Amino acid sequence: MTTEKRRARRIAADEAHAWARNLRLNNPHAKLTLSMASLYVDGDGYCFVSIPTLSDDTELSTQTVRNRLAWLEQIGAIARLPQWIDEYGRRNGECKGKRTSDLIRLMLDVDPDVIEAAARGEFEGVSREVSPMPQTGLNPASETVSPAPALRQPYDSAEGLNSEPEPESSPKSPSRGREGDREDLQESEPADFEPAWQSWPGHQAMRRDLALAEFRLLEPDKQRLCRAAIVPFVEMLKRLKRDAVPNFHLWIRQRRFEEFPSARLPDPAPERRWIDGYELAGLQLAARIGSRPLRL
Structure with missing residues (x-):
């Protein structure tokens, strides 16, 4: 038996392409785009390929x-990381230099059933909105995106498989039409969101805006439970020796945090403050009185 540390798993293009080919998305254009992107995968499951x-x-x-890339991201099949090229020609994700193509991460570790269910819209309130492109001028306000592209298009149909943009309609708001949600989404971030986001494993490669939109739809007590449930959820994954972590927004949408109803946040440390003025004078007087010898 050798004690040599096992090398990290490397993703091959044929493995990634087989994963994309086996997904049932009911969306021919999205599946074709995902299949082509998988041919550019590196050993860590990332693709750096331009839209042209x-x-x-x-x-x-x-x-x-x-x-289609935006739709694939929303159902959890991929994650996109913005990239820049600095003055020395080095690619980075730190907003240094000129904007370039996104780095695409294939979510190979996510349960395919979860991705396919999101594509079918079987989860309550599955979002079909597409966020604007980060490149200025590539997504003018007059252009909108179909919330359910080619959902009824049969696979053997040749109609709509040309290179022209698909028919599009006005996108819905992230609140999905529920009254009062639009005002809620314009408020400041809930206090529990940022600590919850930072403690979620792998959040660096996930969509923060989608997670925030789902988190805002929770009641305040559910927001606190969601944050508290992350620790026992991660501990459960470690016990089961599972490396795959779902996207945070899908975990919230499916209300997986309710599987840990007894989860509690630790009590905050008592607040410390300086004393001065009358409080300080009173403390000094009490110290002098306490230092006097006791007379019998």
Whole structure:
């Protein structure tokens, strides 16, 4: 038996392509885009490929490719990390230099059933909205995105498989039409969100805006429970020796935190403050009185 540390798992392009090919998304354009992107995967499951390149590979328009990538991100099949090129030609994710193509992470460790269920819209309130592209001018206000692209399109149909953008309609607000949610989403972030986000494993490669939108829809007591349930959830994953962690917004949407109803946040440390003025004078007087010898 050797004690040599096992090397980290490396993702091969054929493995990533097989994963994409086996997903049932009921969306031919999205599946084609995902399949082509998987051919550019590196050993860590990341793809650095431009939209024009994917447009050439899929024979779809660049706008259609953008729409499908945004949809794939929302169902949890991929995650996109903004990238820049600095003055020395080095790629980075720190907003240094000129904006370039996103780094695409294939979510190979996510349960395929979860991705397929999100694609079918079987989870309550599955979001179909597409966030604006970060590149200035690539997504003008007059252009909108279909909330349910090609959902009824049969796989053997040739209709709509050309390179023209698909018919689009006005996007819905992130509140999904529920009254009062629009005002709630304009308020400041809930106090428990940022600590919960920072404690979620792998949040660096996930969509913070989607998680925040789902978190805001929770009642205040549920927000606190959601934050408190992260610690026992992570401990459970460690006990079960599972490395796959779901996207935070899907975990909230599915209300998985309710599996830990007894989860509690630790009591905050008592607040410390300086004493001065009359309080300090009173403390000094009490100290002098206490230091006097006792007379019998």
